[in-house]
Amino acid sequence: MTVYRVANLTYQWGNDARLIRQLADGANGDAPADVLLLVEARDADNDPVDVAKILPGWDVSQDRANGARAGSVIAVRRGAGVRRRWTLSRLLSRRGRKVQDRYRRVAALRDHGITTRVAVIHNPLPSTGRQADAVESTRRWVDRQRARLRIQPRMRWGVTGDFNLHHAAMRTDLDAPNSYGADVMGFVYGHGWGDVKRTHQEYDGTDHAVLTLTTKENR
Structure with missing residues (x-):
């Protein structure tokens, strides 16, 4: 089984290092995570939070060029049996009213004989005038994954993070078949995930x- 955990670091509160370690190790009886999917990995000064430094036993995909690029993070625990291939940050939406540029982080994760392509995003609020641009950018990414499925059937895809709207x-x-979430945090995914807790x-x-999503081998 593979445990994915999705969280917003809420930079205004501080104590990011403690929160990240809790997410990795589990809290309140939760199981440890194998994969962390994080947004808002920046501090109150808009400087990057160095997730790799906080999690020395993990492989971390994060662009720390600036606070905007550093916001979306994918981390994989070493020894979890998950092979990973990162991509560069991709622009999700340009700056708008009281919002900076937003970036998407993508990885291809291989476990249980399945390739999981996951995108971590943080949609701007509707009041910024940029949410529709961000959603459309993600829709184009999802359409590319649907096209991949025609030649790579043992693949599944998911989009996760802070949507700033309901997951439904x-x-x-x-135009996706499945979703799960609470508050503004969500996980939207296609077919091929099998049993998901x-x-x-x-x-x-x-x-x-x-x-937290716990996945089993695709059947």
Whole structure:
């Protein structure tokens, strides 16, 4: 089984290092994570939070060129049996009213004989005038994954992070079959995930729900 955990670091609160370690190791009886999918990995000064430094036993995909690029992070625990291939940060939406550029982080993760292509995003609020651009950018990414499935059937895809809208609305916008979430945090995914155990939990250090998905081998 592979445990994915999705969280917003809520940079205004501080204590990011403690929160990240909790997410990795589990809290309140939660199992340790194999994969962390994080957004807002920046501090109150808009400087990157160095997730690799906080998690020395993990492989971390994060662009720390600036706070905007550093916001979306994918981390894989070494020894979890998950092979990974990173990509560069891709622009999700350009800056708008009271919002900086937003970036998407993508990885191809290989476990249980399946390739999981996952995108970590943080949609701008509707009031910024940029949310529709971000959603459309993600829709184009999802369409590319659907095209991949025609030549790579043992693949599955998912989009996760802080949607700043309900996961069901995001699922509709992406024309996707499945979604799960709590508050603004969500996970939208296509076919091929098999049995997925989904929970959400409150963690000390963030005012957003933390999502946990435990996956088994695709059947």
